[in-house]
Amino acid sequence: MTECCGGSDPLDEIRCRLRVAPVPGLPGLLLYCAHPGSGLGQIAGGGASPYWAYPWAGGLALARYLADHPSAVAGSRVVDLGSGSGLVAIAAAKAGARAVLAADVDRHAVAAIGLNAALNGVAVATCRADLTDGPPPDADIVLAGDVFYAAEVAAKTGAYLAHCAAAGLAVFVGDPGRAYLPIERLSRCAEYDVSDFGDGRSTTRAAVYRLDRLPA
Numbered sequence: 001m002t003e004c005c006g007g008s009d010p011l012d013e014i015r016c017r018l019r020v021a022p023v024p025g026l027p028g029l030l031l032y033c034a035h036p037g038s039g040l041g042q043i044a045g046g047g048a049s050p051y052w053a054y055p056w057a058g059g060l061a062l063a064r065y066l067a068d069h070p071s072a073v074a075g076s077r078v079v080d081l082g083s084g085s086g087l088v089a090i091a092a093a094k095a096g097a098r099a100v101l102a103a104d105v106d107r108h109a110v111a112a113i114g115l116n117a118a119l120n121g122v123a124v125a126t127c128r129a130d131l132t133d134g135p136p137p138d139a140d141i142v143l144a145g146d147v148f149y150a151a152e153v154a155a156k157t158g159a160y161l162a163h164c165a166a167a168g169l170a171v172f173v174g175d176p177g178r179a180y181l182p183i184e185r186l187s188r189c190a191e192y193d194v195s196d197f198g199d200g201r202s203t204t205r206a207a208v209y210r211l212d213r214l215p216a
């Protein structure tokens with residue numbers, strides 16, 4: 001168990017409990033990641049699951065896609081919805097996006113995104129908010145890595161992403177085939193074998209999709 005984590009500042013907790021680790025399949029990209037001694041259950045504030053402490057399979061696929069196809073985001077204004085660790089936002093910035101906003105509802109995620117962006121030497125703006133309550137963002141592209149993991153979250157993010165596509169934004173989703181993925185509205189762009197929870201030990205198949213604009 002980590003002994004140094006007495007405070008409740010998310011930045012201190014992340015720096016203290018997590019370790020900087022390379023991201024499998026994404027050479028040069030580093031993230032603060034949980035390890036067996038992290039004691040994540042003792043994170044101050046409790047409640048929210050520590051989704052920000054690992055790169056998720058959907059995000060890994062989307063980040064790989066951006067590394068392979070930087071022209072998908074180069075020069076564009078990008079929003080990463082449900083950014084978690086900031087993995088996808090960082091990959092977009094590394095691929096040459098003009099501006100990147102990483103949004104998450106979790107205060108630890110927002111802290112992790114800032115730390116991880118600095119670790120990778122890229123500029124990523126952060127926003128602790130539920131963007132799905134509002135209109136499509138003032139951006140060109142919305143990226144969403146692994147945001148269909150639970151029914152309620154999938155309903156909100158799915159509806160929001162559909163609004164974004166209807167408003168003319170390009171929408172890319174990374175997902176390992178979760179139960180709530182709205183597959184009927186998605187066009188597959190690429191598939192990758194990615195590490196599950198970023199631990200490098202087991203792999204799963206995950207795909208990158210483009211969300212189709214529904215006919216008016």
Ligand SMILES: C[S@@+](CC[C@H](N)C(=O)[O-])C[C@H]1O[C@@H](n2cnc3c(N)ncnc32)[C@H](O)[C@@H]1O
Nearest residue numbers: 051055056059082083084104105106130145146
């Ligand atoms: C499974 S994690 C994926 C994180 C990251 N995209 C990845 O692939 O590694 C999903 C993230 O979405 C966030 N989230 C869930 N609902 C959200 C919402 N309505 N608005 C913004 N973030 C949300 C959660 O807090 C969590 O960090």
